[in-house]
Amino acid sequence: MNEHIDTLDPAILWRHFRTLCNIPRPSGHEAALVAYLIDWAEARGLAHDRDAFGNLRLRKPATPGHESAAGIVLQGHLDMVAQAASDSDHDFTRDSLDTYLEDGWLKARGTTLGADNGLGVAAALAVLEDDSLVHGPLEALFTLEEETSMGGALNLAENWLEGRYLLNLDSEDRGQVYIGCAGGADINVAHEFATSSLKDAEAELELTIGGLVGGHSGLDIHRGRGNANRLMSRALVALAEFKPRLVSWSGGTLRNALPREATVGVVIYDERVAAARQRLADFEAQIRDELRETDPDVSLSVTRGNAENALSVEDTQRLVAVLDAAPYGVERMSAAVEGVVETSNNLGVVQLREGRFHLCALVRSLRDDAVTMMEQRIRGLFALIGATTVAENAYPGWQPAPDAQLLARFCSLHESVTGRAPEIKVIHAGLECGILGAKYPQLEMISFGPLIRGAHSPSERVEVESVGEFWQVLKGLITELAEPAKAA
CATH class of the missing domain: 3.40.630.10 (Zn peptidases)
Incomplete structure (x- = not known):
């Protein structure tokens, strides 16, 4: 061949x-x-x-x-x-x-x-x-x-x-x-949430963000390309008034690649589905305009699902809040080497299945101490929801x-x-x-x-x-x- x-x-x-x-x-x-x-x-x-x-x-x-x-x-x-x-x-x-x-x-x-x-x-x-x-x-x-x-x-x-x-x-x-x-390190975050059955008046929507260019999480981190996990957290923030309950999350496949796709399942009350769809359509228009230069094919699709269990509204709000607040992209440009990124973080892989949550991020920096500081920030942030954070596979610059x-x-x-x-x-x-x-x-x-x-x-x-x-x-x-x- x-x-x-x-x-x-x-x-x-x-x-x-x-x-x-x-x-x-x-x-x-x-x-x-x-x-x-x-x-x-x-x-x-x-x-x-x-x-x-x-x-x-x-x-x-x-x-x-x-x-x-x-x-x-x-x-x-x-x-x-x-x-x-x-x-x-x-x-x-x-x-x-x-x-x-x-x-x-x-x-x-x-x-x-x-x-x-x-x-x-x-x-x-x-x-x-x-x-x-x-x-x-x-x-x-x-x-x-x-x-x-x-x-x-x-x-x-x-x-x-x-x-x-x-x-x-x-x-x-x-x-x-x-x-x-x-240098850099993998930052792995894990937590297990309780789930409960759907109510008769609830329906699942599956949200998929796709069409992103993606790329290398180091070489391309400064180019302003969309990150599917970050965009999905923003989509869920846009749905906050509908009090969604998370069912699942599957975003990205490698911690060192900018995630090009993410799919999330949420449940909301039937009577609010139409309004939620409109809110998501507005959000899609917003990100298409925002990313028209870097990711012209970005899209957000919405389909119906058939979930049986979901997180509580409160746990959903807490998880979405920390994901939306998590550092990502370029943190600091180098003062010593012009035009070079010093420190960055990629929200590479996010998974939620049957209440089990996992995030794998990749922190990079020209300064080894900056990798440690970023890991401490992520650890402190996710401690607010009781999650465990472990830094692994650290390597020097x-x-x-x-x-x-x-x-x-x-x-x-x-x-x-x-x-x-x-x-x-x-x-x-x-x-x-x-x-x-x-x-x-x-x-x-x-x-x-x-x-x-x-x-x-x-x-x-x-x-x-x-x-x-x-x-x-x-x-x-x-x-x-x-x-x-x-x-x-």
Whole structure:
């Protein structure tokens, strides 16, 4: 499947990406891909090993005469975000991706493409395969479960990697190099509410907010796009005078993706259904006008349901109030790095079923103490309704080192290859570099990649031309680092 990918240039890289498109690899389901890579490495005579968590390392000795060069670690994650359009029946655990080319971009029909981080992995494999490339000692580190928990990086074995330089191939902007990133933590909130049967005069309405663009909860958090969970809490606030009782809530599927859809069941008295529908129609008109630039297809539909139990009016009011008051979106822009988000929160997943409530939010910040402060605010807010809050999967940020030798050599090489100097950036997303740097403080690190847009959403796409430039820069840098640095 996906034979058209083989027609793209550079063929050595795209051939590996086609393999990644054909092997299902959502987070937590990387085993088949790991087995394939081990077989591939053995067929090429490459050394391979795994740590206790299952992270995979492939190694290739230096080109003869370059054994004394500083070792390079090529790093990426094997898993991909599993997001599909509402009308897609794609099974990420079994089905290959269905890719296609359009106007110079590679996309997938109805699903995420997995260019994040499949193209970085493919590039590392292409480097290992290319015997014409002059290089020092090479390690390719492929981590697991980056998209769901950073589990691979957090559990990476210490005293395992041997290189001096780490090239993280997991950023998404052409002509840019990243030298710092946000840290973060998952914030999980849980509570169990009592429920009671519907009364004869009550009817259920099911509200669905959809048509949102979605996106990456770090890279796109500042773009003002709609968050289905936040919009739903506002819709329920608009219904407050009708004294609704919550039945259910299903909004978002991943804590690191902006939720594109949410469906809520509420019950109100029959005699007020018509008025409630009108209020919701007015609210839909309001948000369509509000989001016309960012989410032009946003919609709110209302259908009838057949619930048997619901929360009390009072518990509904309390839960809606705290969800509506919860911090979300950009909290603060960085004062140190112009134009970069410092701290944010994504209300990623909200679930309510048979009285059991669960929220999973993802807090990000360039400052680790700001992550803690945001977690404390959320904990305090939801304590007002008796809920339990737990912070999990915390990971540190990556502090910039603008004077590092690796960065200087990259910038010089980038300009010689492309004719322009790269932009030096700090990213509001959770690259694994912060975690890896804490475990291996001797590593100098940079992150770069091709142009990817719409990551973590079904609109994910990669600019084909940028992949060729990315490959030329990567090859050139590896050859450059095989030689000793020139004196300043």
